Amino acid sequence: MNTTVFKMFAAAQPGIEAVTAWELVRLGVTPRMLPGGAEFSGPLSLLYRTNLWLRTASRILVRVAEFKALGFKEVVEKVARRPWELYIDPVKPLQLRCTCRKSRLYHSGAVAERVRAGIEKRLGTQLQDAKEGVQDAQMVIVRVARNVCTVSIDSSGRHLHKRGYRKQAGPAPLRENLAAALLFISGWDEESPLMDPFCGSGTIPIEAALLATGTAPGARRPFSFQGWRNFDKELWESLLAQARTGEAHHRPSISGSDADLEMVKIAKANCAAAGIEGRIDFRCLDASAAMPTGGKRGWIVTNLPYGARLQDGEGDGIRRWIKGLRRFDGWWLTVLCPKRMGRRLFPRLRPLVRFSNGGIEVEARGGWL
Ligand SMILES: C[S@@+](CC[C@H](N)C(=O)[O-])C[C@H]1O[C@@H](n2cnc3c(N)ncnc32)[C@H](O)[C@@H]1O
Numbered sequence: 484m485n486t487t488v489f490k491m492f493a494a495a496q497p498g499i500e501a502v503t504a505w506e507l508v509r510l511g512v513t514p515r516m517l518p519g520g521a522e523f524s525g526p527l528s529l530l531y532r533t534n535l536w537l538r539t540a541s542r543i544l545v546r547v548a549e550f551k552a553l554g555f556k557e558v559v560e561k562v563a564r565r566p567w568e569l570y571i572d573p574v575k576p577l578q579l580r581c582t583c584r585k586s587r588l589y590h591s592g593a594v595a596e597r598v599r600a601g602i603e604k605r606l607g608t609q610l611q612d613a614k615e616g617v618q619d620a621q622m623v624i625v626r627v628a629r630n631v632c633t634v635s636i637d638s639s640g641r642h643l644h645k646r647g648y649r650k651q652a653g654p655a656p657l658r659e660n661l662a663a664a665l666l667f668i669s670g671w672d673e674e675s676p677l678m679d680p681f682c683g684s685g686t687i688p689i690e691a692a693l694l695a696t697g698t699a700p701g702a703r704r705p706f707s708f709q710g711w712r713n714f715d716k717e718l719w720e721s722l723l724a725q726a727r728t729g730e731a732h733h734r735p736s737i738s739g740s741d742a743d744l745e746m747v748k749i750a751k752a753n754c755a756a757a758g759i760e761g762r763i764d765f766r767c768l769d770a771s772a773a774m775p776t777g778g779k780r781g782w783i784v785t786n787l788p789y790g791a792r793l794q795d796g797e798g799d800g801i802r803r804w805i806k807g808l809r810r811f812d813g814w815w816l817t818v819l820c821p822k823r824m825g826r827r828l829f830p831r832l833r834p835l836v837r838f839s840n841g842g843i844e845v846e847a848r849g850g851w852l
Pocket of ligand 1 (some may be wrong): 652653655656657658680681682683684685686687740741742743746768769770771786787788789797800801
């Protein structure tokens with residue numbers, strides 16, 4: 484059994500770090516929240532569990548080296564002392580990302596070169612360089628801040644929002660991890676009805692159904708750590724098996740609708756790919772025609788159309804929908820859209836969280852109707 488205690492970092496999109504830290508607490512961890520994520524430590528099983536279960540994180544990094552660095556030679560030597568052979572496969576390409584801040588070593592390209600030299604020295608071989616964004620590349624992330632150099636290896640591989648179910652999407656899909664974050668900050672109880680009347684490719688209702696059924700978001704995708712020399716296949720398979728048997732059987736009414744029939748077809752296909760076919764009621768409807776379902780209380784969580792598309796008459800559709808919200812007395816509403824649009828359309832809702840979505844600053848506002 485591997486008894487090593489790993490120092491790890493769950494990277495999260497700026498704005499939702501607190502949600503990721505809260506998810507870590509739910510996994511029984513005491514995290515330290517930092518800009519861009521949360522730091523925590525624990526055994527190999529925790530590395531696997533966080534990759535498997537965290538719904539809002541972007542990736543899980545393992546801190547391999549942390550040292551004071553004032554000169555380049557020192558970087559090569561200190562990096563070379565770490566057990567890179569446990570993580571790096573010498574035949575796979577290596578990608579390095581480096582940032583330097585408030586430090587004597589300020590040239591990120593030069594630092595990255597020395598880190599690579601240190602890893603190569605340890606492994607006794609030269610590594611291929613991976614181009615940015617190449618699938619299956621091993622990624623090492625270097626951060627130099629106030630003369631302290633932290634070198635981490637990415638254990639996730641593909642970004643964690645890529646659960647594997649979204650085979651197709653519309654022009655403005657919401658990342659799966661951000662959809663999950665919206666559900667958490669909405670305070671949905673996982674049992675009351677949940678509705679997304681602008682559902683597009685279905686991300687919010689699908690994430691809601693995964694949550695309600697206790698389905699691990701990472702159960703259907705590969706991870707980089709599976710290629711590491713310290714990969715414990717038996718442990719990983721036991722965690723996967725536990726995740727499958729532990730699936731809860733809440734059956735809340737979850738629905739998604741969209742005015743575009745093509746989007747509804749895509750949402751249904753994505754739902755089937757997520758292994759929860761039939762759990763969500765997807766329909767082609769104008770949002771203003773969506774009616775409350777199943778009980779007095781429910782949640783509407785939605786990502787409104789915005790930007791250039793509003794010029795094609797979508798603004799009128801949103802106004803019609805807002806007028807009809809009277810029918811949803813007693814329901815909770817969370818809307819995600821650019822800040823000014825949200826303030827103008829929903830002055831009574833309060834701001835919940837702000838982050839960047841596809842390069843646009845957006846805000847979620849929420850409140851009881
Ligand atoms: C920002 S996208 C939603 C993206 C979605 N969250 C996803 O992850 O794919 C907005 C969606 O609203 C739909 N839409 C626009 N006007 C509508 C209306 N009046 N009623 C229903 N759906 C509408 C568009 O077809 C589009 O799919």
